[in-house]
Amino acid sequence: MESIVAEQLRNFEQKYLPDDLQPWAFHDTPDPLMRYLRDRRIKLGIDRVLSLTKLDPATCSVLVVCGGVGGEGTYLANRGFRNVTVSDFSENALEICRRRDSRLRTRVDNAEAVDLPDESYDIVLVQDGLHHLPRPVLGFTEMVRVCRHAAIVIEPHSGLVGRLLGREWEYEGDAVNYVFRWNHSLLEQSTRSYILRRPCYVKGIRFWDHNVALRKLAGLFGGGQIGLLVAKSAYGLLGAVPFLGNMMVGIVVKQPASQSPSR
Template sequence: MLEQVKQQQNAYEEIYAPEQKSEFDFHITPDPLTRYLRDRRLLKSLEVLKDFDADYKNWSVLLTCGGVGGEGIFFKKNGFADVTVSDISENSLKICNEFDPTIKTIMLNGESLDIDDNSYDLVVVQDGLHHLPRPVSGFTEMLRVARKAVIVIEPYDSLIGNLIGTEWEVQGDAINYVFRWDKKTFTQVVKSYLLKDYAPIKVLRFWDHGLAVSKLASKFPKSMQLSVAKLIYTLFSPFNFMGNMFVGIKIMKPGE
């Protein structure tokens, strides 16, 4: 294991220490506003899968860099029965097990998944690759492990994102570059790994500022907050071509 990876592992064991569990309760809250802001990116991804395979909820799912299992909880709530959350932090997986004991967990390094090729139908990461020292390695590992599709949800490599976003992430002794994706980068990595049989690829770009939208919506009565949040994103939708959020979806061809 690279020393940089080991440093990150130690840092995240501290972040996900048992006494910090309450800080992650937003993953399991039934609050409509929080759920909408937490889940909207994943819901957009599922709309693409639905067009590809109506039976997609019977797929097995692996979440990489899954933390305390927020994405795993999402997939379980949306009808997926076979869900596994992986992370490099043992403490994060313990919290995941407490949040939802029906979710399978496995300790894995996102850069080098110690499992066989084509082990899961769907492999998903949300805001996880940019925590890795080598995010492209993490992505190609997802392509290797997936049978049917890969979903990558990460910051978009945009002018605004680079101006106001974080370039270097520091957690204790661990430091990594915040890697941002765009359609060209995503496609080139897919092509370099899968060669000529790389299609189909779907890339979504849109605005996503959950914290800012939450603060603004919370100024309204509780009964109005969800509607206000949806209105904000509706008003921004004509400008999604400039958005800060990247969703890349690779549908695997038979035999890949």
């Protein structure tokens, strides 16, 4: 099993070439269409967690796992989070991350075995990362272990539409991964198995997300503000049938351990 992670790491290191920051410029572009398409998923998760926990971005700590070159980290820093750490198993990705955005801290971690004590960060977040792991539920359990208050999981949803629109297998160079898809029940069971009877809020929010198609559609209208309006309207229409959505933002909020019923 370790050799799968090692093979994936070798291939990701080849993708992340620290000499060339240009491929990652989209993480920093102020283009309103790109910002809307890139940021709406993480915004949904962060808005929900802040409203449930009342945490203050200025004082709480966030760990992003499988954070790559730090796109999510930059979003969080732009929203006023002052203590953001991006982790990934790729040292090259983290070097690009530090060069892109000096506000972000970095740490090398295998997401399946995070080298941190329990409850080290207030919030732990992943976007498009767990489905790269050979043991995605183990990676999720590590997130729940390491978070003090909340975990946010932005990953493909396991429904029919997701499977029709998405791929079963993904390739990174010579390495392949199965695209593991989540739903509310899987999220709930994986959480409960680990935190047992400690009270917590668990919610798998299903929604539509197909940025490639939406960018093309917006492009037909010349991009810009009109394109943005078109993209927002299209996602607004699809939002009328969220139960068919192809993505999930999973939220876990732990209540204080002192409120737990006896085991």
